[in-house]
Amino acid sequence: MYKYDTYDQAMVDARVEEFRDQARRRLEGKLTEDQFKPLRLMNGLYLQLHAYMLRVAIPYGTLNSAQMTVLGDIADKYDRGYGHFTTRQNLQYNWIKLEDAADILADLAKVEMHAIQTSGNCIRNISSDHFAGASHDELIDPRPYAELLRQWSSFHPEFTYLPRKFKICVIAAEKDRAAMRLHDIGIQIVEQDGAIGARFYVGGGMGRTPMIAPMIREFVPLDQLITYAEACLRVYNRHGRRDNKYKARIKILVHELGKEEYTRQVEEEFAHMLDQGVEPPLAEIERLRTFFAPPAFEDGPKTLDRSDPDFALWVDRNTHRHRHDSYVSAVISLKPVGGIPGDATGDQMRLMAKLARAYSFDELRIMHTQNVVLPHVKIADLHALWTELDAAGLGAPNLDTIEDIIACPGLDYCSLANARSIPLAQRISERFAAKGKTEELGELKLKISGCINACGHHHAGHIGILGVDRKGKENFQLSLGGSEAEDVSLAKITGPGFDEDGVIDAVEKVTDVYLGAREGDERFLDTYRRIGMAPFKEALYG
């Protein structure tokens, strides 16, 4: 994985000291909150319901064991013993003191981490496929390009004050495991006529106005990737609605201008920029590629002893086929039944770091579904790995099932939220696990957001739940038919909302409709698409 050079380290160290001075001046009263707020947000420090919250960037979800260890140590030293992995492959600490914040950033900088651009109207953490560099089905490893985009977008003076926040995703497989088309820019690395290039999708997103990004360019040569991305941003920066926060995202611009006109302007800008030397030299991308060279895989056993049914179930559910047939990628579920999605204690983080060192060439990945991946595990080591995970409460065999729920922090932590997300996730996973229905339901992605900002990706859930405030009471809207994958679609609301008990019953009713109507190997989503909303509405409201 990427290693900081002296420039990277100097920039991050300087930023820590700059923030230390800003925080000191705030505490001494030399800065007002109005003056300080944009400065702290540029360093990922929010003020939430109970305390300050620090969001730490995990570039394209990749980190090593030393970094994961420090994340666990920070949880214990400065927070209350845990952290929360987010749907942007980042980590949030919920109980931070302003007087500690600079020290935390200094601890992060020692392991090449920071919280820069995890807030504000700038280009946020670049996201990617959590199986990048490991999966059997990818064209190339997209992470050198994600890293190139990270370097280009870090401190980019032209894009530090965009109309609104901006999210970019890079994948290199046909299968979309990163919600690519629900990003402001989604880049899919593709092959065309023997050449590798980038397909650009622009103007997707969730939030209050969910949109699927349309494709605006089928193929951009990789040696023009940054120039084309910059052209996309430049048109947005010029015309984005700075007058109205709710219409300021690029998806609104692309929608209002129309895909054709937006694309025309991007192409015009791109042509103008091509001879201006925007693109980094080829040597730089070659240098970046060396950091992502595959580890020294060894041939070994390709089969395993499945006599332990619990282990066999975990293997079936939580491992993914690797590019090397003696290895798999193993998913550590942070969704124990009744647990808080995405939360991990300091001890669990340090254990995952230790296991990465022992079994996965020192590498971990964070999934946008709030789980953790050990990308390169020998099949021969799987049972030993599972044994350690299971003993630590990290062996839940539930990837992509109804127990593997995405939930934002919701009203338990977030100042923007209208309703609590986490208790719903806990109760739903408990109910389905207790009834033994999880396995029968198969792949079923349930996603919960506590407000319209949709951090819990409810628009993209096979079943989505949105918490709203209804006359001071929590109320929950149910939606069906969303997908963040290559078969991307936006979920549709079923009808009037429910209270907390009611929405849990409603989830069970729609799954019963599915089980009754399912044909063959259909997933919930397939059945919904075949039979439509009517039978589900009938069961809920009829």
Added chain:
Amino acid sequence: MKVLTGNDLKTGDVIWWTGSDWSRHVDDAGDVGDEGEEILAREEAARRVNVPYIIEASREDDGSVRPAHIKDRVRALGPTVRPDLTLKPKDPEALDWII
């Protein structure tokens, strides 16, 4: 009643204006009547509170103070999903007060 709340500047802790000082416990909150804006400006300028605001609340028969909105009740007690991190970790029924 109207009460003042905000976060401690240094620690971020949720705090409530008692009438003469700030407390971590909502039950210590006092009614600020029409003086909320004045107190709020003075206390913020003195850096004794960060991002303060005025909320509606009610004084219950047992003397406790109940913020009108669920968001402020969550702030007052702590996250409902981590009873151990609330102000009443040994009283699981305390969470019923929030809902």
